[in-house]
Amino acid sequence: MSVDIYKINPEFRDIMPKDIIDLEDNATWGVEKRGISDLTDKKELLEEHSLCAGCPESAALRYILTALPKPEDTIIVNSTGCTSLMFPHIALHTVHSLFGNQNAVASGIKRALEWRFPDKVKDVVVLAGDGATIDIGLDYTLQSFFRQEKITTICFDNEVYANTGGQESGSTPKGQVFKMAPKGKVFDKVRMWELAVTSGCQYSVKLTASAPKSVAKVVREAIFIARELGPTYIHLYTPCILEIGLSASEGLWEMKEQDKDRFVSFKYVSDEAAAYLKELKKIRSSIMSRDTSMAKDSIKIRMPALGGQGAVTAAHIAATAADTEGYYAVSNPFFGAEKRMAPSESYTRLATVPIFDRGGSYIS
Amino acid sequence: MSIKDMTKEKNWSGQKLVSTDYLLFEAPREKHFMTGSEVTKEAIKRCTVDASVSYPITPQSEAAHLIGELWAEGYVGMYFRGENEFGVMSEVAGCAMAGARTVTTTSGPGTLRAMENFPMWSGTRIPVQLILMARGINSPLTIQPDNLEVTFMLETGCMIWYAENVQELFDMIIAGFTVAEMPDVHVPIVTVVDGFFVSHTRESVMLPADDIALMPYDPYRAPLPPIDSEMPPGRFLRDPFVMKSNYISYATHASWQWEVRSAVDRSIPYARHFLKGLVHTSGDQDAEVVFVACGTASHQAKEANRELTKLGIKSKVVKLRTIRPFPHAELLEATKSAKYIFVPEFNIVGWLDKEVTQSLYGKSEAKIIGRPRVAGGMSMPVEAILHEVLEHINEEKGA
Numbered sequence: 001m002s003v004d005i006y007k008i009n010p011e012f013r014d015i016m017p018k019d020i021i022d023l024e025d026n027a028t029w030g031v032e033k034r035g036i037s038d039l040t041d042k043k044e045l046l047e048e049h050s051l052c053a054g055c056p057e058s059a060a061l062r063y064i065l066t067a068l069p070k071p072e073d074t075i076i077v078n079s080t081g082c083t084s085l086m087f088p089h090i091a092l093h094t095v096h097s098l099f100g101n102q103n104a105v106a107s108g109i110k111r112a113l114e115w116r117f118p119d120k121v122k123d124v125v126v127l128a129g130d131g132a133t134i135d136i137g138l139d140y141t142l143q144s145f146f147r148q149e150k151i152t153t154i155c156f157d158n159e160v161y162a163n164t165g166g167q168e169s170g171s172t173p174k175g176q177v178f179k180m181a182p183k184g185k186v187f188d189k190v191r192m193w194e195l196a197v198t199s200g201c202q203y204s205v206k207l208t209a210s211a212p213k214s215v216a217k218v219v220r221e222a223i224f225i226a227r228e229l230g231p232t233y234i235h236l237y238t239p240c241i242l243e244i245g246l247s248a249s250e251g252l253w254e255m256k257e258q259d260k261d262r263f264v265s266f267k268y269v270s271d272e273a274a275a276y277l278k279e280l281k282k283i284r285s286s287i288m289s290r291d292t293s294m295a296k297d298s299i300k301i302r303m304p305a306l307g308g309q310g311a312v313t314a315a316h317i318a319a320t321a322a323d324t325e326g327y328y329a330v331s332n333p334f335f336g337a338e339k340r341m342a343p344s345e346s347y348t349r350l351a352t353v354p355i356f357d358r359g360g361s362y363i364s
Numbered sequence: 365m366s367i368k369d370m371t372k373e374k375n376w377s378g379q380k381l382v383s384t385d386y387l388l389f390e391a392p393r394e395k396h397f398m399t400g401s402e403v404t405k406e407a408i409k410r411c412t413v414d415a416s417v418s419y420p421i422t423p424q425s426e427a428a429h430l431i432g433e434l435w436a437e438g439y440v441g442m443y444f445r446g447e448n449e450f451g452v453m454s455e456v457a458g459c460a461m462a463g464a465r466t467v468t469t470t471s472g473p474g475t476l477r478a479m480e481n482f483p484m485w486s487g488t489r490i491p492v493q494l495i496l497m498a499r500g501i502n503s504p505l506t507i508q509p510d511n512l513e514v515t516f517m518l519e520t521g522c523m524i525w526y527a528e529n530v531q532e533l534f535d536m537i538i539a540g541f542t543v544a545e546m547p548d549v550h551v552p553i554v555t556v557v558d559g560f561f562v563s564h565t566r567e568s569v570m571l572p573a574d575d576i577a578l579m580p581y582d583p584y585r586a587p588l589p590p591i592d593s594e595m596p597p598g599r600f601l602r603d604p605f606v607m608k609s610n611y612i613s614y615a616t617h618a619s620w621q622w623e624v625r626s627a628v629d630r631s632i633p634y635a636r637h638f639l640k641g642l643v644h645t646s647g648d649q650d651a652e653v654v655f656v657a658c659g660t661a662s663h664q665a666k667e668a669n670r671e672l673t674k675l676g677i678k679s680k681v682v683k684l685r686t687i688r689p690f691p692h693a694e695l696l697e698a699t700k701s702a703k704y705i706f707v708p709e710f711n712i713v714g715w716l717d718k719e720v721t722q723s724l725y726g727k728s729e730a731k732i733i734g735r736p737r738v739a740g741g742m743s744m745p746v747e748a749i750l751h752e753v754l755e756h757i758n759e760e761k762g763a
Contacts, residue, residue, distance in 0.1 A: 005596050073593045077458075093597045095461060097484050101454035104446070108458020108466075112415050113592055115442040116463055118366050122593060140454070143447035 054248025100137030463583030486521030508741020
């Protein structure tokens with residue numbers, strides 16, 4: 001639908017909890033610039049969380065939520081495990097049904113929504129742990145890839161069954177001693193990111209959550225590709241600091257270590273997906289690269305000047321040029337009496353999305 | 365074909381939209397001759413179904429792939445083959461959560477493989493319809509009709525209806541969507557028939573024309589919001605109950621389980637209307653020999669009733685049409701005259717016998733005899749029923 005579903009009925013506003021009011025007043029939604037920078041001053045879509053202090057998974061989830069290109073039309077399907085403890089805190093449509101069936105449920109949701117809303121884009125994103133994705137749910141994960149379901153699957157790989165007390169998983173590295181592997185794990189870590197490629201994913205990336213902007217970029221690319229082409233997969237290292245004996249402050253350090261080891265970057269992009277990303281970058285360059293460059297989906301230009309210098313004309317020229325090129329653009333000058341050398345201010349707004357804002361612009 | 369082709373008068377395939385009452389009770393009908401699988405297709409064709417996911421399994425694979433044909437013909441909105449029954453039941457759950465009228469069908473081993481999904485369905489309050497064509501459970505390997513699997517479904521929180529023949533299956537599928545989607549019910553419906561005896565049996569059936577169909581499902585009347593990002597996310601909460609081990613978490617889970625079962629009970633008035641009663645009786649109304657049965661066993665009991673009449677013995681057949689909700693009041697009323705209640709069944713454990721015994725405990729003086737029972741795909745000869753009856757009513761003389 002639109003962000004309107006998050007608007008509070010004015011009659012009830014005075015009894016709503018502050019975090020709900022904040023969602024309306026200070027969260028970012030699809031029509032605005034969204035990204036990692038929101039973490040500093042915007043209302044996040046995750047309200048607190050119930051994971052262990054310092055858990056990298058909670059940080060990763062925050063990065064992912066700030067990176068969703070259209071949260072108000074995003075459905076998140078999750079599974080049992082540590083992740084399932086966070087999902088009730090997300091202010092979006094989320095589903096938990098069973099352990100391991102997340103990609104099957106997501107397939108049904110995506111297909112039913114495509115049928116019910118043929119003219120709308122609704123993103124379906126699966127977020128589940130390594131046990132759910134690779135062990136108990138492997139069949140459903142891979143089958144959804146075979147079927148080319150247009151969903152994005154994000155695996156939080158903490159290399160262990162953490163929520164049940166630290167048992168070995170298929171994703172545990174060989175030799176690691178965990179419960180159920182008292183003599184050390186005897187087989188290698190399952191290379192799920194490669195299975196994703198051979199199973200038909202259009203995009204498969206392995207990385208740690210050490211660099212927020214990298215996570216955000218990958219999430220956006222994966223969702224955009226899934227919308228148009230087919231399944232995308234992100235394998236994200238979010239270590240269980242508890243089970244590997246680290247303190248709450250050591251998660252980032254562990255991820256940075258693994259950036260050079262088990263989680264050295266892996267990125268597969270199908271030819272079709274690469275071409276699509278390139279095309280997308282051309283059409284919507286500002287949206288695609290918002291988290292990694294200066295480009296944004298909207299730009300505000302403020303030109304303080306003195307009458308006669310040409311700032312008013314410049315604002316109009318800039319806006320007209322953008323409009324001619326197919327962008328949204330608005331220019332409006334402010335000035336007092338039309339006297340030479342009188343102070344004036346001109347504003348130009350350029351965007352890839354409709355612009356409603358008018359008048360003075362003081363934050364660029 | 366697109367959902368955008370639907371108008372207030374017609375669905376996307378051009379069928380005129382009509383009420384359930386009209387479709388079931390008023391529309392003129394013509395005689396056809398078809399199998400249970402074929403009639404499943406005919407029923408779904410008239411139900412404005414949004415979505416179906418299937419997995420092949422004997423003896424119902426025909427029904428599952430015939431739904432696929434409906435999709436190809438433009439009657440069903442979305443359809444695909446899933447990877448296995450656990451996956452399929454999760455996929456149809458996703459469809460129903462996303463606001464689609466959804467149907468699937470399975471049997472025996474598939475039912476058991478998918479089992480974890482069924483309480484999740486009812487707990488999620490999705491009105492999905494499962495057409496269950498009962499078959500034996502392995503091991504040893506069997507594909508023959510045996511309804512043991514139904515006993516595993518009884519406490520899943522789903523409604524369970526039992527159709528006796530091809531005609532009842534057709535009508536129950538249509539009524540099933542309607543009752544399951546009532547806002548104060550809104551739980552899954554499992555429509556059961558006996559495999560082969562109904563799924564593969566060809567018999568005459570009266571069908572309305574196929575240019576009319578049920579009104580579409582309106583997910584915005586559901587007691588829980590559909591997962592479609594068109595409504596505020598009703599399922600987000602600050603304090604997940606699974607995090608806690610305290611009275612609030614226990615009470616939340618317990619009260620929801622009560623609510624699911626209450627929702628099943630709230631289907632009773634609707635089921636009475638659309639099924640024309642939760643039980644159907646035939647034979648001598650004041651007979652001391654009463655058969656309580658469902659599905660094919662009630663057919664066999666009716667044959668026994670005819671033979672007993674020839675022998676001068678009055679008997680009555682009470683056919684249960686709903687198992688969940690269980691028709692306690694109707695059963696008690698229908699067995700008032702009984703001295704002997706026979707419960708013939710197509711399984712080895714006698715799940716219906718247990719249900720009947722429990723329901724009538726302390727309320728009926730009748731002797732309840734869970735016989736005859738056949739299993740593993742055996743037919744139930746009338747002679748077997750007569751033998752049980754004569755043994756019991758002539759205890760000294762024997763059959």
